[in-house]
Amino acid sequence: MTKLRAAITGIHGYAPPYVLSNKEIEKLVDTSDEWIMTRTGIRERRIQKGEGLATSDMAVEAVNSLLQKTGTRPEEIELVICATVTPDMVYPATANIVSDKCGMTNAFSFDLNAACSGFIYALTTGSKYIESGSYKKVVVIGADKMSSIVDYTDRQTCVIFGDGCGAVMLEPTTDDFGIMDSIMRTDGSGRIHLHQKAGGSLRPASHETIERKEHFVYQEGQAVFKFAVTRMADVSAEIMERNKLTADDISWLVPHQANLRIIDATGKRMGIPPEKVMINIDKYGNTTNGTIPLCLWEWEKQLKKGDNIIVAAFGGGFTWGSIWIKWAYDS
Ligand code: ACO
Numbered sequence: 001m002t003k004l005r006a007a008i009t010g011i012h013g014y015a016p017p018y019v020l021s022n023k024e025i026e027k028l029v030d031t032s033d034e035w036i037m038t039r040t041g042i043r044e045r046r047i048q049k050g051e052g053l054a055t056s057d058m059a060v061e062a063v064n065s066l067l068q069k070t071g072t073r074p075e076e077i078e079l080v081i082c083a084t085v086t087p088d089m090v091y092p093a094t095a096n097i098v099s100d101k102c103g104m105t106n107a108f109s110f111d112l113n114a115a116c117s118g119f120i121y122a123l124t125t126g127s128k129y130i131e132s133g134s135y136k137k138v139v140v141i142g143a144d145k146m147s148s149i150v151d152y153t154d155r156q157t158c159v160i161f162g163d164g165c166g167a168v169m170l171e172p173t174t175d176d177f178g179i180m181d182s183i184m185r186t187d188g189s190g191r192i193h194l195h196q197k198a199g200g201s202l203r204p205a206s207h208e209t210i211e212r213k214e215h216f217v218y219q220e221g222q223a224v225f226k227f228a229v230t231r232m233a234d235v236s237a238e239i240m241e242r243n244k245l246t247a248d249d250i251s252w253l254v255p256h257q258a259n260l261r262i263i264d265a266t267g268k269r270m271g272i273p274p275e276k277v278m279i280n281i282d283k284y285g286n287t288t289n290g291t292i293p294l295c296l297w298e299w300e301k302q303l304k305k306g307d308n309i310i311v312a313a314f315g316g317g318f319t320w321g322s323i324w325i326k327w328a329y330d331s
Contacts, residue, residue, distance in 0.1 A: 002174045003131075004130065004172045004173070004174060005131060005172070005173050005174075005176070005178035006130035006131055006170045006171070007171055007328035007329075008168045008169065008179075009170070009171045009328060011066065011168045011169075012063075012065040012069060013164070013166035013290075013294045014065070014164065014165055015162075015165075015284060015287075016047060016048040018046060018049045019045075020044060020045050021044045022044065022159070028158065029152070029154070029155035030155060040285075041259065041260025041263075042159065042160065042260075042282060045284055045287075046163055046164055048145050053145075054145060055086050055087060055094055055165070058143055058163065058165045060102055061165075062143070062165050062166055063167045064102055072137065072169065074102050075104070076137050077107045078106065078137050079107055079108055079126065079129055079135050080104055080108075081110060081112055081122045081139075082095035082142075083112045083118030083119045083289040084113070084144055085118065085144060085288055085316075086144045086148050086149055086288075087111055093110050094111055095110055104139070112125065114315060114317060114319040116258060116289070116291070116314060116315025116319070117184075117314065117315040118142060118288070118289040120311055121184060121319065122289075123140050123311075124184055126140040126170050127182075131172075133172075137171060138170040139167055141167040141289075141293075142165060142288075142289035142290050142292060143164075143167075146161035146286070146287065146288055147161070151213055151216040154216065160259075161217065162284050164290035165287070165293070166292070175328075177327070178325065178326060179325055180325065181242070181323070182239075182321065182323040183321055184321035185231070185319070185321055186319050187317070188317065189318075190317060192220075193223040193227075194217075194220070194318070197214035198214035199214075227318055228258060229265045229266075231314050231318070232255065232256070232266050232312050233270065234269075235312060235320055235322040236266055236269070236312040238322070239324050240270060240324075245310075246271075247270060251309060252276055252303070252307060252308075252310070253278065253309075254278045254296060254309060254310070255278070256291050256312065256314060256315065257279070257281035259286075260279065263281070272310075278298075278299050279295075291313075301331045305328060305330045306327065308327075309325040309326075310323070311323040311325060
């Protein structure tokens with residue numbers, strides 16, 4: 001029997017218009033453009049400003065454009081998965097809200113939380129629904145309003161994160177294109193180094209949790225950095241080895257944009273030259289679930305049918321993984 005694969009047949013991104021530059025951050029905390037550029041590679045990030053706007057509103061921008069450019073009616077969508085750590089509300093799922101706002105009334109939908117690896121977990125999950133033959137049109141979203149959980153008096157984290165999102169369409173193909181292989185990993189013991197302390201069932205919101213600033217991102221930067229460098233590079237090398245891919249076979253590496261030094265280390269470990277590595281961390285910072293679809297969207301015009309793409313991510317949890325995609329269309 002011919003194998004069904006899930007192919008990405010369209011992509012669109014959205015970053016809010018407000019630019020928060022390093023110069024502006026210098027006025028908020030004791031830092032400098034030079035420190036941020038040298039230690040992270042970030043020059044500026046986008047922030048979603050405006051009363052009543054949430055993660056779903058960015059996702060709606062991306063999904064509406066995706067539906068338009070792929071010529072898809074919203075009612076045709078059968079499944080929507082939204083990877084996010086900043087849902088509009090604890091429940092219902094942001095995916096449900098996006099489905100409602102975009103008119104995807106026939107879709108079943110859910111959120112997926114794997115911190116910065118969420119988008120690749122969601123892409124893998126969505127691809128399984130296609131490969132099984134259950135669904136023919138799946139939308140996978142990676143979206144985060146990180147500014148809603150960042151403490152702008154904490155210089156260790158506020159320089160890193162930004163807001164943004166992207167969405168892809170997955171459809172079945174019997175050709176040898178699409179999501180070819182994936183490796184996903186989790187190590188829950190890493191939760192001590194990167195988490196949000198309060199707001200869950202362990203520490204529900206209270207005056208105390210607010211006073212102690214426990215609703216913000218907590219990150220032990222150095223510890224996370226060490227794990228991120230080795231895990232992201234190792235899993236990317238592993239997916240290449242098990243599929244007998246050499247660096248020459250790879251057209252693009254799409255790494256999660258957490259820190260330019262982690263991106264460089266991953267590229268070096270895989271033997272991929274810098275010109276084949278998608279990097280836009282300088283413009284957007286770390287948008288958590290938004291980084292990978294924002295990269296693919298920005299590079300879409302350069303992608304050619306048959307390009308071998310390795311996508312890799314690392315995030316809180318700890319979670320990490322890698323996907324081999326054979327790009328399915330010429331833009
Ligand atoms: N400006 C100036 N100085 C600073 C700043 C700042 N913004 N932030 C920290 N420093 C200082 C520290 O206080 C420290 O000073 P000290 O030596 O006097 O104590 C010094 O700079 C070095 O601090 P480090 O934390 O060691 O800096 P490092 O080089 O590790 O960079 C960073 C910090 C950027 C956070 C880095 O560790 C990193 O990128 N970590 C990994 C992030 C990541 O991959 N996260 C996973 C995904 S995110 C998610 O899943 C939600």
